[in-house]
Amino acid sequence: MPKLEIPLSRRASASCTFVLILLLLEVGCAGTNPSKNSPPPPPPSPQLSISISPTSANVRAGATQAFTAQLSNATNQNVNWTVNGISGGNATVGTISATGSYVAPAMLPNPNTVTVQVASAQDSSVKASSAVTLWNVTPNLASVTPASFNTGSFTLTLNGSRFVSGAQVTFGGSVLTTTYVSATKLTATGSEATAGMYAVKVTNPSPGSSVSGAVSVTVTASSGGNPPPPPPPPPPSACSGISTGQGGSLNGFLPFPADNLWNLNVASAPVDPNSAAIVNFIGGTAPVHADFGSGQFDGSIIGIPYIVVSSSQAPVTINLTDFADESDPGPMPVPANALVEGDPNPGDGDRHTLVVDNSSCWLYELYNAVPQGDGSWNAASTAVWDLQADGQRPLTWTSADAAGLSVFAGLARYDEVAAGEIKHALRFTLQHSRAAFVPPASHWAANSSNANAAPMGMRMRLKASFNISGFSAANQVLLKAMQQYGIIMADNGSNMYISGAPDDRWDNDDLHNLGQLTAADFEVVQMGTVYTQSNLPTGNAPAIAGFTAASSAVSAGTPVTLNWNVTGASYFIVTPQIGAIRGTTVVVNPAQTTTYTLIATNEFGRSTKTVTINVQ
Numbered sequence: 001m002p003k004l005e006i007p008l009s010r011r012a013s014a015s016c017t018f019v020l021i022l023l024l025l026e027v028g029c030a031g032t033n034p035s036k037n038s039p040p041p042p043p044p045s046p047q048l049s050i051s052i053s054p055t056s057a058n059v060r061a062g063a064t065q066a067f068t069a070q071l072s073n074a075t076n077q078n079v080n081w082t083v084n085g086i087s088g089g090n091a092t093v094g095t096i097s098a099t100g101s102y103v104a105p106a107m108l109p110n111p112n113t114v115t116v117q118v119a120s121a122q123d124s125s126v127k128a129s130s131a132v133t134l135w136n137v138t139p140n141l142a143s144v145t146p147a148s149f150n151t152g153s154f155t156l157t158l159n160g161s162r163f164v165s166g167a168q169v170t171f172g173g174s175v176l177t178t179t180y181v182s183a184t185k186l187t188a189t190g191s192e193a194t195a196g197m198y199a200v201k202v203t204n205p206s207p208g209s210s211v212s213g214a215v216s217v218t219v220t221a222s223s224g225g226n227p228p229p230p231p232p233p234p235p236p237s238a239c240s241g242i243s244t245g246q247g248g249s250l251n252g253f254l255p256f257p258a259d260n261l262w263n264l265n266v267a268s269a270p271v272d273p274n275s276a277a278i279v280n281f282i283g284g285t286a287p288v289h290a291d292f293g294s295g296q297f298d299g300s301i302i303g304i305p306y307i308v309v310s311s312s313q314a315p316v317t318i319n320l321t322d323f324a325d326e327s328d329p330g331p332m333p334v335p336a337n338a339l340v341e342g343d344p345n346p347g348d349g350d351r352h353t354l355v356v357d358n359s360s361c362w363l364y365e366l367y368n369a370v371p372q373g374d375g376s377w378n379a380a381s382t383a384v385w386d387l388q389a390d391g392q393r394p395l396t397w398t399s400a401d402a403a404g405l406s407v408f409a410g411l412a413r414y415d416e417v418a419a420g421e422i423k424h425a426l427r428f429t430l431q432h433s434r435a436a437f438v439p440p441a442s443h444w445a446a447n448s449s450n451a452n453a454a455p456m457g458m459r460m461r462l463k464a465s466f467n468i469s470g471f472s473a474a475n476q477v478l479l480k481a482m483q484q485y486g487i488i489m490a491d492n493g494s495n496m497y498i499s500g501a502p503d504d505r506w507d508n509d510d511l512h513n514l515g516q517l518t519a520a521d522f523e524v525v526q527m528g529t530v531y532t533q534s535n536l537p538t539g540n541a542p543a544i545a546g547f548t549a550a551s552s553a554v555s556a557g558t559p560v561t562l563n564w565n566v567t568g569a570s571y572f573i574v575t576p577q578i579g580a581i582r583g584t585t586v587v588v589n590p591a592q593t594t595t596y597t598l599i600a601t602n603e604f605g606r607s608t609k610t611v612t613i614n615v616q
Contacts, residue, residue: 046073052128063543067100078121135208166205172198173259199257239361248308249415261440275524281452284520290511292500303502305339311359323381365400393442403456404442412500422481429493461486541605542569569600
């Protein structure tokens, strides 16, 4: 068979075709394996985002609110702030700085809501906003004239600051016909038939309705055409008549204004709809126990002691051991010989120590108090109280009491019983409580989830039908107070234990007769709003516009005046050296370079600011 021969030209052509096919296959294979022969595509760029905090706020007129912005994945960290779309805001809607410090307008706009917005400087379309509700400012009442007048019709002139149109004046809790004159002046008319001391306050209207501190006026009985007699000394609003010493007599002084919730007569108040269920949960047969008396029981005094000091008592350092973030710092005028609850063997009890300063009308309360060898005191928590004002702890804050209440205000004292009348509610404990409180309480210490467990601050009242005539005269004073002012739940403890101050004049056997009463003899006074974590009121802590020293460099011991400008505060503390104080100035005498801290507190929290005086 002849051999097939391929011409050279055709062989060359076939070879080229074969090579081309191989090349195409190679290219095709390379194209299907980019990871081997080509770099991977770049990952997508992270998305730019921005957030604002807080996302909503309530701000009083003229007050300051700090906003912060958080940028993510930004190469440019700069931001731009607007209020209602206006860069930097304006006097009508409020202004905002480049750092997010918003200052509310002096007058509320209509509507009283604005939007604070922050935008990325890198991409202005990336924004976040906060809804701001503007509230009226808290009024400041400085004086009331006349300070004393006869029974009958009267007209008052009120001077102060931050009054707004629609403000109302109350007189002993009753609303007066009020005329708005200016931001610093109001007039009010009314009539009073009963002589006594009455607290006058100003309430600015909603939005953000708020109340000033109280100024007391005296109503005297009319004496025909003769001039009215002077009020009896000491006036009930002054502490100077309180006797000093351990368990000193208050001599008729009533802590806190007459319209304070501790001093509210609830004899005719409605019964709470859930009263029967709450009493049943407590246990209707639980007996009343007077947790106070004379002498000692098991080597300890019986009751919660207090001591009254004067201006001669120097303030001392208070070392906070547990609840510093919810405590008022010192210094405080606590003497080394002040009794601790449970002395002389207080053990691991509550160890309350209470001090009344009759020169300044401040009350100091310590929990788990332990005196130290250098004159200072250790305490787990502390609270200061202005005995002339309606103070309240910041909401959710404790005090020396679990409920955030004043301990002293609710004690049964022998000087009151001897005078024949107790004009305030009494403090008591229950075994179980839930995570809730009602005013005047501000804090809970829940140990039960049962809906019928008491909220802190719950008030019970001895039923009017309970016959007290068979008890001793001393016990009738206590029982009448329970019928008229009630008992306020202040702490977890034994059921139906009533608190009082120790005094060697108590008759322990007689007090034991109060055990004839049980929880079933009481009813729960209508509580109104019960605050839980879900409905706590919100607001702003005080705004400190300035805290300055008249001189920043002085010689040792030179007097220097500190000044401050604060809105929305209930009380002030200056530390070190000074402690609780009223007003807007104080004189200090630094012996060495000292940084002073101003602490301003209200029901929504505290604010601080410092100033340093250099001693050369």
